[in-house]
Amino acid sequence: MNKLKSALPFFIVTMMLSTGTQSADSMSGMTGADHGSMKEMASPSAQPIAGAGLVRKTDAAKHKVTLSHEAIAALGWPPMTMDFAVAPEIDLASLQAGQSVSFSLLPTGQGQYMIVKIKPAGK
Ligand SMILES: [Cu+2]
Numbered sequence: 001m002n003k004l005k006s007a008l009p010f011f012i013v014t015m016m017l018s019t020g021t022q023s024a025d026s027m028s029g030m031t032g033a034d035h036g037s038m039k040e041m042a043s044p045s046a047q048p049i050a051g052a053g054l055v056r057k058t059d060a061a062k063h064k065v066t067l068s069h070e071a072i073a074a075l076g077w078p079p080m081t082m083d084f085a086v087a088p089e090i091d092l093a094s095l096q097a098g099q100s101v102s103f104s105l106l107p108t109g110q111g112q113y114m115i116v117k118i119k120p121a122g123k
Helices: 003-024 032-041
Strands: 049-059 064-069 080-086 100-109 112-120
Touching: 064 100, 080 100
Parallel strands: 080 112
Antiparallel strands: 049 064, 049 100, 064 080, 100 112
8 A cells, every 4th residue: 555655646747747748749639538638738617618610520329529629728729620528418419510519618527528518600
C-alpha cells in the first residue's frame, strides 16, 4: 500500500508529460479521448458549453454523433471533427449527416463531454 502511494505522483506527472506532447503533435487528428489532455486548459464548470458545427454521422448503437465543430473558446478547443456521446433523451433519428447544428455540452469527467442539447442551426 505505502509503496503504491509514493509511486503515484510520479506516475501522474509522467502521464501528463506524455499526453501533452501527443496533443501538440496531432491537434487536427484529435479524437474525443485526446481531449483528456486539454482539460487543464478549461476551467471546470457544470454550466452547459455552447458549440456549433456540422453533423458528419450518427451512431444509433453507441448513441454517438460525429461532428465537425467550430472552435469552442470556453474549452480551448480548436475546430475539429470528433465523436460525442449523446444524452439518452435525445433522439438521434432527428439528426442527419450534413446538417448544421448548435449544441450544448456537459463534462462527464476525464475530459469527456456529452451532448445534452442539439438542434438545427438558427432555430
Ligand atoms: Cu473537439
